[in-house]
Amino acid sequence: MNRFQEPEARRIIADLELPPGSRGLDVGCGIGLYGLWLAEAVGGAGHVIGMEPQAERVDAARALVSGEPAGERLELRVGDGTAIPLPDRSVDWVWCGDVLHHIVETERAIREFLRVVRPGGRIIVKESQVLSALFLPGHPELERHIQLAEIRRTLDEGGGRSFQERRQTTLASLRAAGLAEMELRSYLLERRAPLRPADHGFIQHTVFTRNWGERIRDLLTAEDWTKRSALCEANSKDNVLLSPDYFCLYPITLFVARVPG
Numbered sequence: 001m002n003r004f005q006e007p008e009a010r011r012i013i014a015d016l017e018l019p020p021g022s023r024g025l026d027v028g029c030g031i032g033l034y035g036l037w038l039a040e041a042v043g044g045a046g047h048v049i050g051m052e053p054q055a056e057r058v059d060a061a062r063a064l065v066s067g068e069p070a071g072e073r074l075e076l077r078v079g080d081g082t083a084i085p086l087p088d089r090s091v092d093w094v095w096c097g098d099v100l101h102h103i104v105e106t107e108r109a110i111r112e113f114l115r116v117v118r119p120g121g122r123i124i125v126k127e128s129q130v131l132s133a134l135f136l137p138g139h140p141e142l143e144r145h146i147q148l149a150e151i152r153r154t155l156d157e158g159g160g161r162s163f164q165e166r167r168q169t170t171l172a173s174l175r176a177a178g179l180a181e182m183e184l185r186s187y188l189l190e191r192r193a194p195l196r197p198a199d200h201g202f203i204q205h206t207v208f209t210r211n212w213g214e215r216i217r218d219l220l221t222a223e224d225w226t227k228r229s230a231l232c233e234a235n236s237k238d239n240v241l242l243s244p245d246y247f248c249l250y251p252i253t254l255f256v257a258r259v260p261g
């Protein structure tokens with residue numbers, strides 16, 4: 001994640017009204033951007049632990065937050081969401097952003113969230129693209145084929161259930177873990193030309209080149225691949241991001257569960 005989501009992320013976090021001075025855990029914090037914004041939200045007396053299994057991401061997060069005032073209250077650690085190295089009832093809230101669909105042992109992870117959050121605290125699971133985003137305005141059929149290819153590709157990575165399916169069953173997973181008081185909040189990001197560098201970078205590199213690159217080629221027809229290449233390759237004269245009428249729509253959903261008090 002780069003700063004593509006930053007304007008809405010700040011609003012999403014503000015809407016949560018995290019108690020000033022509260023202690024939270026960011027599971028799968030990646031390079032730490034959300035962790036930093038969460039640490040800003042809890043104020044000077046608050047504390048956030050950012051936990052991430054990939055050591056190189058933890059190092060990147062340390063580099064990113066060093067020198068930031070809120071970075072001092074963001075503690076970064078290597079750790080896994082299915083075996084959280086924290087005592088029972090030791091945090092007021094858990095934030096898990098765009099991570100739960102990656103964890104095949106979903107129930108085990110949610111049980112861990114429940115264990116570490118104090119009674120009355122919150123478990124906040126954020127998932128982008130519970131609804132598919134729109135990145136290719138004017139090309140609905142091609143984009144639908146690409147979405148289907150992504151669903152098929154992530155079946156392998158999601159233990160036989162695609163990322164999309166796993167995101168869409170988050171509420172059911174929380175309920176299966178015994179959580180009953182749950183809220184759903186969705187936000188829609190809109191971006192239009194001219195794009196900010198962070199938006200252009202995310203769409204070109206993360207979406208078009210990485211997610212829609214070679215990894216899905218064998219799941220598209222040759223005709224769709226040719227069309228996708230004309231519209232999405234960075235050096236194509238027909239790259240959609242060159243259009244003055246380019247726009248994208250990108251949904252983010254929060255599943256907020258209250259731990260019984």
Ligand SMILES: C[S@@+](CC[C@H](N)C(=O)[O-])C[C@H]1O[C@@H](n2cnc3c(N)ncnc32)[C@H](O)[C@@H]1O
Pocket residue numbers: 001027028029030031032033034051052053054057079080081082096097098099102103
């Ligand atoms: C799409 S990134 C999201 C990163 C960050 N939360 C953000 O919003 O920018 C998914 C992250 O989940 C992490 N992850 C994968 N499996 C995990 C697990 N079992 N426990 C904790 N994090 C995990 C990955 O290492 C990766 O950093």
